[in-house]
Amino acid sequence: MTQRTDVVELLKAQHTRIRDLLDEVAATSGEERKQHFQDLVRLLAVHETAEEEVVHPFARKNIEGGEQIVKDRIQEEESAKGLLSRLDDMDTDSPEFMTRFEELRTNVLAHAEAEEKYEFARFRQVADQSKLENLARAVKAAETVAPTRPHPGTDTAVKNLAVGPVASVIDRTRDAIRKAMG
Numbered sequence: 001m002t003q004r005t006d007v008v009e010l011l012k013a014q015h016t017r018i019r020d021l022l023d024e025v026a027a028t029s030g031e032e033r034k035q036h037f038q039d040l041v042r043l044l045a046v047h048e049t050a051e052e053e054v055v056h057p058f059a060r061k062n063i064e065g066g067e068q069i070v071k072d073r074i075q076e077e078e079s080a081k082g083l084l085s086r087l088d089d090m091d092t093d094s095p096e097f098m099t100r101f102e103e104l105r106t107n108v109l110a111h112a113e114a115e116e117k118y119e120f121a122r123f124r125q126v127a128d129q130s131k132l133e134n135l136a137r138a139v140k141a142a143e144t145v146a147p148t149r150p151h152p153g154t155d156t157a158v159k160n161l162a163v164g165p166v167a168s169v170i171d172r173t174r175d176a177i178r179k180a181m182g
């Protein structure tokens with residue numbers, strides 16, 4: 001990804017990665033599925049939190065009917081977070097996990113589609129390229145403070161941000177984004 005990525009391209013790329021991870025969880029089992037699911041939890045936590053802190057406030061203020069559009073999207077996000085928290089406590093190989101996971105997958109796919117169609121598609125009409133690039137930088141700051149794939153040797157505080165129960169990952173990500181944005 002280039003440095004001049006705009007926020008629409010960046011969010012759509014994250015949606016693509018989310019769709020791929022949803023497929024990978026469904027297609028694998030055992031340790032592999034566990035790993036893909038953890039990657040999915042981290043990416044969703046960072047992605048949705050960045051949208052709530054940076055992207056939705058912009059949409060609410062700038063696009064026509066933004067208030068209602070954002071309200072609907074946030075409701076979808078809350079329901080996905082609830083499902084994610086419940087899944088997080090389950091054995092990833094249990095039948096109940098797959099039933100709930102399919103529910104999550106359906107919700108998340110519909111949510112991403114609605115964002116692209118009703119929200120992101122309007123951004124280029126209401127903001128110039130430099131504004132879209134600034135928003136992208138803020139979303140990237142979220143990725144930096146809460147890496148979706150922590151590597152060995154990364155700073156412990158940063159690494160710890162991405163582990164633990166879903167709700168606490170989301171809380172810590174939000175705090176980190178707010179701090180990063182000053």
Ligand SMILES: [Fe+2]
Nearest residue numbers: 048051077115
């Ligand atoms: Fe979202």
Ligand SMILES: [Fe+2]
Nearest residue numbers: 047051112115
């Ligand atoms: Fe999204």
